Amino acid sequence: MSTPDVGSVVRRFFELNVRALRGEAVDLFAILHEDLVWTMTGSTPVARTYNGLQEFKQIIGRALMTRFAPPHPSFGLYLRRIVVSGNKAAVIARGHGASAHGHPYNNHYFFFMDVKDGKISRVLESCDGSLVWQSVYDHHLEPSGRDAHADAT
Amino acid sequence: MATASEDMVSSFILCMDQLLKGAHSDPWQFLAEEAVIEVIGTTPISGVYRGRQEIVSLLVATAMGRIACGSVTVLDSLGEGQDVGVFVLLKLTTPEGRIYNAQGDPAGCWFGTSNGKIIEIRCFPDTTQVETQLFGYGFVPNPPRAANGTHMRGAT
Numbered sequence: 606m607s608t609p610d611v612g613s614v615v616r617r618f619f620e621l622n623v624r625a626l627r628g629e630a631v632d633l634f635a636i637l638h639e640d641l642v643w644t645m646t647g648s649t650p651v652a653r654t655y656n657g658l659q660e661f662k663q664i665i666g667r668a669l670m671t672r673f674a675p676p677h678p679s680f681g682l683y684l685r686r687i688v689v690s691g692n693k694a695a696v697i698a699r700g701h702g703a704s705a706h707g708h709p710y711n712n713h714y715f716f717f718m719d720v721k722d723g724k725i726s727r728v729l730e731s732c733d734g735s736l737v738w739q740s741v742y743d744h745h746l747e748p749s750g751r752d753a754h755a756d757a758t
Numbered sequence: 759m760a761t762a763s764e765d766m767v768s769s770f771i772l773c774m775d776q777l778l779k780g781a782h783s784d785p786w787q788f789l790a791e792e793a794v795i796e797v798i799g800t801t802p803i804s805g806v807y808r809g810r811q812e813i814v815s816l817l818v819a820t821a822m823g824r825i826a827c828g829s830v831t832v833l834d835s836l837g838e839g840q841d842v843g844v845f846v847l848l849k850l851t852t853p854e855g856r857i858y859n860a861q862g863d864p865a866g867c868w869f870g871t872s873n874g875k876i877i878e879i880r881c882f883p884d885t886t887q888v889e890t891q892l893f894g895y896g897f898v899p900n901p902p903r904a905a906n907g908t909h910m911r912g913a914t
Contacts, residue, residue: 607878609908634872644863646863646865647863647884647885647886647887648863648884648886649886649888652863653781684817686841686868688836688837688838688841688842688843689838690837690840692787693834693836694842694871695841695842695843695844695868697868697880700766706900711789712812713799713882714882715800715843715866715867715868715880715882716866717834717836717843717845719778721794729834729845729864729866731864731865731866731882731883732798732882733798733799733800733882733885733899734884734885734886734887735799735801735885735886735888736798736799736800736885737886738762738886738897739861742897742899743900744897744898744899744900745897745898745900746889746895746898747895747896747898748880748894748895748896749890749894751894752908
């Protein structure tokens with residue numbers, strides 16, 4: 606696959622996300638490869654590697670339905686920067702949404718994406734996990750007590 | 759084949775690694791005077807730092823106060839023109855002996871370059887672990903909310 610096609614596939618992924626987040630009936634997973642390997646880095650409850658599109662749909666698809674606010678015309682997931690080399694892309698993206706708890710969920714994302722057969726086949730994702738805990742899982746931060754860093758003056 | 763920008767970013771990260779290991783190293787030589795660094799999130803080190811002086815006196819000073827030693831290596835790098843996306847393996851140990859990223863997760867980083875210098879870095883660390891391991895905070899469930907959205911007093 607030539608480099609421009611990789612960029613188009615990745616852009617299409619974000620376009621589909623924006624349309625889905627705004628309530629349009631699009632198949633968000635149609636751009637993902639059957640052999641998808643998606644790794645969410647970090648220390649959140651959803652951080653792990655999902656092997657195969659079915660597993661990803663089952664777990665993340667359900668989380669999207671239950672842990673986030675219903676679609677809204679202002680929501681979106683926006684590609685901000687992209688570099689493409691071979692069949693890979695590095696991407697910076699910003700999200701705008703809300704959790705099911707009603708907290709704003711405007712995350713920052715960094716992705717490495719591989720494209721195979723015109724679909725996204727591998728994703729490595731970094732995002733603001735602290736925001737995931739606070740917004741999506743309705744937690745807040747407190748000094749932990751275990752030799753907590755007490756630098757606040 | 760790596761771009762010139764990828765090579766420079768790789769050299770910068772190598773210098774950072776040496777610095778974290780306590781060796782004499784000057785990674786800041788790779789930064790343009792007007793470089794901008796963004797650390798995502800709302801952690802004590804999150805924010806946008808403009809200019810090398812602000813980067814060193816605010817971001818680096820705050821971070822190094824919480825870091826006794828560490829290491830950082832490039833896992834994968836992708837460059838096109840002046841921009842480079844990198845996944846690094848960053849591990850840190852605090853003065854109290856807590857470990858940031860004991861599990862060895864990759865973290866994303868975006869670099870912009872110009873005229874042989876790094877002019878932009880956007881860092882995507884594990885912000886959960888920045889809060890818990892570096893700064894000693896814990897994530898605690900919020901109390902249940904009343905129907906009007908206010909937190910219910912006395913709820914456990």
